[in-house]
Amino acid sequence: MAQLIDGKKISSEIKEELKAKVAELKQKGIEGTLAVIQVGNDPASSVYVKNKKRACEYIGIHSKSFELPEETTQEELLRLISDLNEDGSVNGILTQLPVPAHIDEKEIINAISPKKDVDGFHTQNVGSLAVGQEGFVSCTPAGIIELLKRSDVEIDGKHCVIVGRSNIVGKPMALLMLRENATVTVAHSHTKNLQEICRTADILIVAVGKRELITGDFVKEGAVVIDVGIHRDENKKLFGDVKFEEVSQKASKITPVPGGVGPMTIAMLMNNCVEAMDK
Ligand code: NAD
Secondary structure (H helix, E strand, O other): OOOEEHHHHHHHHHHHHHHHHHHHHHHHOOOOOOEEEEEEEEHHHHHHHHHHHHHHHHHHOEEEEEEEOOOHHHHHHHHHHHHHHOOOOOOOOEEEEOOOOOOOOHHHHHHOOOOOOOOOOOOHHHHHOOOOOOOOOOOOHHHHHHHHHOOOOOOOOOOOEOOOOOOOOOOHHHHHHHHOOOOEEEEEOOOOOOHHHOOOOOOEEEEEOOOOOHHHHHHOOOOOOEEOOOOOOOOOOEEEEEEEHHHHHOEEOOOOOOOHHHHHHHHHHHHHHHHHOOO
C-alpha cells in the first residue's frame, strides 16, 4: 500500500514559513499587496478568489480585490492592469481565469508586468523557465516539486512521465522536472500506447482532466504517482485523474484527491507573492 503524500500538511508548513518571512520583511518596512481581478461571477472562480484572499490574510499580506461585471471590456480591463502595474504599493497581480469569452486571455496575461505576474503565466516568465533564468513559476507545477522534495522523493536521473501538456500544468511541469535532472516524457491526447509509456515511469504526474483515466495497469510497481485532476460528482464528492484505490496498491507514494496537489497551488501562489515583495 502506497504512502500518502500529504499536500494539506506540506502546504500548511509552507504557509507557516511564509508567515515568518512576511513578519521579517515587515520589520524592514516592506509590505506586500496582491491585487486579484475577477471578471464576472462564475461561482467556482469566486471560491478560488475567496481562498486566495484568505491565504493572503493568513500569511500577513494585503489583498485588493477588483470584482468587475461580466460585460467589462478588454480596454477597461487593460486600463486597470496598467494602473496596477504603475501602483508602487501593489507587488502582485492576477486575473482569475477563465475570463469571459469576449476577452482575449493571452493579451490580459501578457499585460501584467512580469515582475508582478505571481501566477507565472506571462510569456517572459515562461521563457525564463525554459532557458533556466529566474522568474515566477506557475503555481501548480511548482507545488508538485515541493511535494516531491518534502516527501524525500529523489528526482535526479529518474524517468518522469507527465500526462497532459497544458500551458499551466503539463508544459511548465516538464521544464521543472528537467531543471531537477529528471529524464522527462510528455504524453498527451495524441500519444500512442499511453499505458505502456506510463508503465515506464518512476514518477508519474497526471494532469489530463479525465476522471480516473489512470488505473493500476498504467503504473509500475513502486512508482510515485501525482494526481493533478479535480472532478466533482453529483454529490460533490471529489475524484482525481487517477483511480486511487487501484493505483495505491502499486505505487510507493501517491497524492490523494482532495488533499494532495490542490492545497499546494495556493501555498505556491503565496510563495510567489512573498518573492514579489523582495523585487
Ligand atoms: P487542460 O484541459 O488544459 O489539458 C489537458 C491535457 O491532457 C491536454 O494537454 C491533453 O492533450 C491531455 N489529454 C486529454 N485527454 C487525454 C488522454 N485521453 N490521454 C492523454 N492525454 C490526454 O487541463 P489542465 O488545465 O492541465 O488541468 C488538468 C486537470 O487538472 C483538470 O482536472 C483540472 O481541473 C486540474 N487542475 C488542478 C489544479 C490544482 O490546483 N490541483 C490546477 C490546475 C488544473
